[in-house]
Amino acid sequence: MTDLLHQIRSAIAAAATAVVGAPPPVIPLAAPASAEMGDLASPVAMALAKAAKRPPRDIAEAIATALRDDPGTAAWLARVEVAGPGFLNMTLTPSWFAASAARLAAEGGSYGSGTAARPEDVLLEFVSANPTGPLHVGHARQAAYGDSLARILAFAGHTVTREYYTNDFGRQMRLFGASVAARYAGLFGVERPVPEGGYNGDYVVAIAEAVREEVGDALMPAAAEPTGAVIDDLTERGERLMLASIADTLARFRVGFDAWFSERTLHDGGRVREGIATLQAAGDAYEAEGAVWFRASAYGDEKDRVLVRGDGDTTYLASDVAYHLDKAGRGHDRLIDVLGADHHGYIARLRAVLEAGGHDPATLEVTIIQLVSLLERGEAKKMSKRAGTVVTLSDLIDDIGVDAARFFLVHRSHETPLDLDLDLAREQSQENPVYYVQYAHARVCSILAQVSGTPVASGPPAELDPAERALVMALADWPVAIAEAEERRAPHRVAAYLIDLAKAFHAFYHRCRVVGEPDDVAAFRIDLCRATAATVKTGLDLLGVEAPDRM
RNA sequence: GCGCCAGUAGCUCAGUCGGAUAGAGCGCCGGUCUACGAAACCGGAGGUCACAGGUUCGAAUCCUGUCUGGCGCACCA
Structure with missing residues (x-):
């Protein structure tokens, strides 16, 4: 795994250790407030100030001196100075930029993969809509989210199984x-x-x-x-x-599943009754008022829940007991359920089911996807299943296309209700962020198509354009973005990253020519283009969006 | 009443393990195509980060309370 900033972090950590006597837990690095301040900034001195009982600027000055005195930093550190309340502002050398671009170009599409701190075997259940009607836009958001999350988890190094639970009973x-x-x-x-x-x-x-x-x-x-x-x-x-x-x-919609799990098979195989019996035997279920109840309140739920109704029918929860005990028994490290916002009340009882079944409830992670509403002519589009005015996923694909639909549905946090303006999506589809990102890819491919062979550089470029610096720093952020997307189960971080990267590339394109430049400059810029093309493509792949060479 | 989610630019939203002057896209105003794709770039206007307290060197971010909106609070799925 390539991490462009690892060497820099290590050097700062060593310098900080020398100054305050103990290594900081993390070395925060970020872009400085403005480009004139350098390429990288670290507020590490401020974080250390309290424990060291020294003013942050003193610590920062001492770290800066240690960095300058360290002969190992000469290759990458051109300048370091202290600014503001104690920021370390660093300017990096052309040779660091050239070497970084070369590393990323060589790594290609695998750059940023394998960032998971602890790879897990994940069972991801999503969509799971009743097979009584077509998928609607709410399911579309869950499908786009779940599929992208699955791709991101796998890219980060996890093993992922995608499952669709079918309510084909009742x-x-x-x-x-x-x-x-x-x-x-x-x-x-x-x-x-x-x-x-x-x-x-x-x-x-x-x-x-x-x-x-x-x-x-x-x-x-x-x-x-x-x-x-x-x-x-x-x-x-x-x-x-x-x-x-x-x-x-x-x-x-480019969404696939490894398994389709039928609720009916749980009933036919007697698993539902078995699950209830298991709970009863353990004292976690009891009969009252003519029904059988799950003692969910003993496990953190707000009240007990009915498993078998007065008329003898089992409830949805009874099936879910059998289903989740089945899932928990398959040996996965983690179970992720992707549910719509209207199911959030289910989290407590699902955890309760696992705990009562003797499993660690912490293995279950429930991700709630907020609702989607459609806007048309500035007004919320009223949808009613009964009236047949539901906008289906299929309609949406026909209307705005898979790429735009997937990007749109996933480029905002799943924790935020999404307003999808159909007029905007249709009439201004050319202005959609997805086209902005795809255009960057097509553009960089167009440049690379005109490059024949790789010029041999005798050394790094003498001077760097600010846009070149910014593009390398944007590329350096990719592992951070993917790690955040993975850890927070937040595919929208990938979308936001791609917009940032595309922006950095478009700015680079307008300031820096690639074709016809002297070898030292051309070699560096070709590496930059190759790294950008690979990273944009990887990122779009993770969102299920195509990365066309031409548009 | 209780719970979950949200309240940031005209609109849609990023930013939330606390860091410098709060960002993007769209919309608006003004520039840029005789050099690799103008689906692009550059500049500008636009903000009491819902409100009130608190924590601290520092808060959009953490804590408490209030207000507003969405969704739940079934012997429906």
């Missing part, structure tokens, strides 16, 4: 099946009402048509009402077709 599924049955009958001229609370969308008609494709009129009973077995058959076919449609849409 009341909603029965209503869906009955809705399909009604539409199916309708295709043969027999008008049957969609059941109360059922699914009215046009997609149900499409599903019914697909069923007709498969079986013709074989499921049209002679009797006035279909039998239970016929309904079951229609339900199963409808669910399978719906799930296939969801998978197709996700694939179109």
